[in-house]
Amino acid sequence: MDIILLLRQNKYLLPAIGATIVGSLVLVLILLGQSSPILISTIAIGIIGIAFPHFAIEYLKFKDIRASESAYPNFLRDLTQSVNSGMTIPQAIIVASQTEYGALTKYIQKLNANLAWGAPFPEAWARFTTLLKDSEVISRINGIVLESFYSGGDISAVLEALSEDVETIKRMEAEKRGMMAQHLAVMYVVFGVFLSIIVILYKILLPILYLQRFGAFSGLAFRSTELLGVEYFKNLFFIMTVVQAGSLGVIAGQITEEKLIAGLKHIMIMLAIGIAVFFIFIFPSKITFNLEVSPQTLGIGQSFTVSGSMSYDSQPAGGANVEIQGPTGELTSVFADSLGEFSTTLHAPTQPGSYYVTVMMTYGSESRAETRTIIVS
Numbered sequence: 001m002d003i004i005l006l007l008r009q010n011k012y013l014l015p016a017i018g019a020t021i022v023g024s025l026v027l028v029l030i031l032l033g034q035s036s037p038i039l040i041s042t043i044a045i046g047i048i049g050i051a052f053p054h055f056a057i058e059y060l061k062f063k064d065i066r067a068s069e070s071a072y073p074n075f076l077r078d079l080t081q082s083v084n085s086g087m088t089i090p091q092a093i094i095v096a097s098q099t100e101y102g103a104l105t106k107y108i109q110k111l112n113a114n115l116a117w118g119a120p121f122p123e124a125w126a127r128f129t130t131l132l133k134d135s136e137v138i139s140r141i142n143g144i145v146l147e148s149f150y151s152g153g154d155i156s157a158v159l160e161a162l163s164e165d166v167e168t169i170k171r172m173e174a175e176k177r178g179m180m181a182q183h184l185a186v187m188y189v190v191f192g193v194f195l196s197i198i199v200i201l202y203k204i205l206l207p208i209l210y211l212q213r214f215g216a217f218s219g220l221a222f223r224s225t226e227l228l229g230v231e232y233f234k235n236l237f238f239i240m241t242v243v244q245a246g247s248l249g250v251i252a253g254q255i256t257e258e259k260l261i262a263g264l265k266h267i268m269i270m271l272a273i274g275i276a277v278f279f280i281f282i283f284p285s286k287i288t289f290n291l292e293v294s295p296q297t298l299g300i301g302q303s304f305t306v307s308g309s310m311s312y313d314s315q316p317a318g319g320a321n322v323e324i325q326g327p328t329g330e331l332t333s334v335f336a337d338s339l340g341e342f343s344t345t346l347h348a349p350t351q352p353g354s355y356y357v358t359v360m361m362t363y364g365s366e367s368r369a370e371t372r373t374i375i376v377s
Helices: 003-009 012-029 036-084 089-096 101-114 120-130 136-151 155-210 230-257 260-282
Strands: 287-294 305-314 321-325 330-336 341-347 353-363 367-374
Touching: 012 036, 012 353, 036 101, 036 136, 036 155, 036 230, 036 260, 036 330, 089 230, 101 120, 101 353, 120 136, 155 230, 155 260, 230 260, 287 353, 287 367, 305 367, 330 341, 330 367
Parallel strands: none
Antiparallel strands: 287 305, 305 341, 321 330, 321 353, 353 367
């Protein structure tokens, strides 16, 4: 079955199924306590998936028409040869319907079927033109053929001239696409630079931005004592990436094919790259844990300090639970302060030797352990 016909038949069913799947997945993620960036990215990907069938239909129609235009000069040339051999146009079409013209073949076969059912040539040719109405070139050519048929002139000469004209037009379009290829490359370079800037902002500048307090940001008002969370920037950057991919993809389609729908493949490529970058570099949460035991060489029964600091996604992990297993196996629990720092004092064992101090930090669903060695003499 023709894939375009299949998509048209399921034009509303596929989005409905997609919306159900996305809604169920988002509900599951909410119940699992996933962060807002994961939820927003899932919703965005879901919306793209739901809208994709509609745009896919339009894009496949566009590709089908362009492929038909490319094969049309061969069809006209074969008609010319058949007419020059003494056939009428309907007879020439019967012969042409047995030839393979790629995407154009199905339209020629429908034209032949109309003629076989007894439809007059002008009527069958008009239906053939209607099927290819999205092609401005073919519509014009078919109009000239029909007028030539009505006028009763040398139609073979008309067909030969038209085939040469169509070939010239397609050759010029191919040359234009070649010239536009460098502009298309620029679009991808711009998108790559944009993603690089996003990653740099998140990895380097975001910790600095986070430490500042804002009264307003991007048109949104906040309390003067409220910090913008890291998740806010993750969501903001992701939405910016989706918009950037959509905008550049549409422009790429317009400058290369002079059709906005031609940018669909570029949009999908850029979105795939952007989403991959986010899931690799930005969405994963990262715990930073610094631990210090001082002094590490001490006498029997001497006290020592276990201190450290931790951050989560470049922000202080205030309130994190810290469990410290001392050298003799005793457990001590403390909580990190608002700056993500903690400190406690322990005592060395009463026997000399090497001992381990293990610190387990838990923040939300994330945890990390570090071990240090002390020497008692």
